[in-house]
Amino acid sequence: MFAKLFGKQNEVSIPEQLYDAVVAQARRPELFSDFNMPDTVMGRFDALALHVFLFSRRMAKDGGNSPIALSQEVFDLFVADVDRALRDLGVGDTTVPKRKKKMVRSFYGQIEDFEAALEENDLNTLTGNVAERYLSGDMENAEKLAKYMLDASKTLQQQEIESLLAGTI
Numbered sequence: 757m758f759a760k761l762f763g764k765q766n767e768v769s770i771p772e773q774l775y776d777a778v779v780a781q782a783r784r785p786e787l788f789s790d791f792n793m794p795d796t797v798m799g800r801f802d803a804l805a806l807h808v809f810l811f812s813r814r815m816a817k818d819g820g821n822s823p824i825a826l827s828q829e830v831f832d833l834f835v836a837d838v839d840r841a842l843r844d845l846g847v848g849d850t851t852v853p854k855r856k857k858k859m860v861r862s863f864y865g866q867i868e869d870f871e872a873a874l875e876e877n878d879l880n881t882l883t884g885n886v887a888e889r890y891l892s893g894d895m896e897n898a899e900k901l902a903k904y905m906l907d908a909s910k911t912l913q914q915q916e917i918e919s920l921l922a923g924t925i
Contacts, residue, residue: 771829773923774811775837778830781908781925782807791904792897793890797845801838802890805863808834810905813874814912815920822921835860865889873902874909882906 768776782804788795793803808831815827838859842852869889873882879902886905887898915925 770921770923771826771833774826774920774925775830775833777925778807778811778834779804779837787901787904791891791901792894793901797841799890801841801859802862804834804837805859805866806905807908809863809866809870810908810912811925813871813909814915817913818917820917823917826921834863870905874905877906879903879906 783800787793787803788799793799812827812831815823815830835856838856839852842855843849847855866889869885870882872878873885879899882902882905883895883899886902887893887895890901891898912925919925
């Protein structure tokens, strides 16, 4: 009612639609129960960062300006969400930028850890990197998570870029 009075729209932008879909996937309970991702603040951040990475990787595969620009908008929403979450957790205003910078650096670390193994479909290397990065050496669950990552990457790659540009994953 008030939105109509004040002319505000409740429409969700395409980047927001995509980011919401990425967040929903990253919050699936199976990541924490079946793959043993730590169900902690940092574990949930890692799950979200992983899914943002997989989405960004898919968008970069097309190489055009529109997919890359849209990927950047989704990444910007991710960074803003990290900022908001830190503040919600009570991190002080002067500390938020430092923490956020560290967390964003962690996001970029995934590229170094996972990109080549995903590109080469190398389950063994990916498993080792996942075990080291997320699961404290738990190779059994790391292999399951690595297979999930390979499957998710393939599924994203099979989606038409037009569909993604329209906000549908």
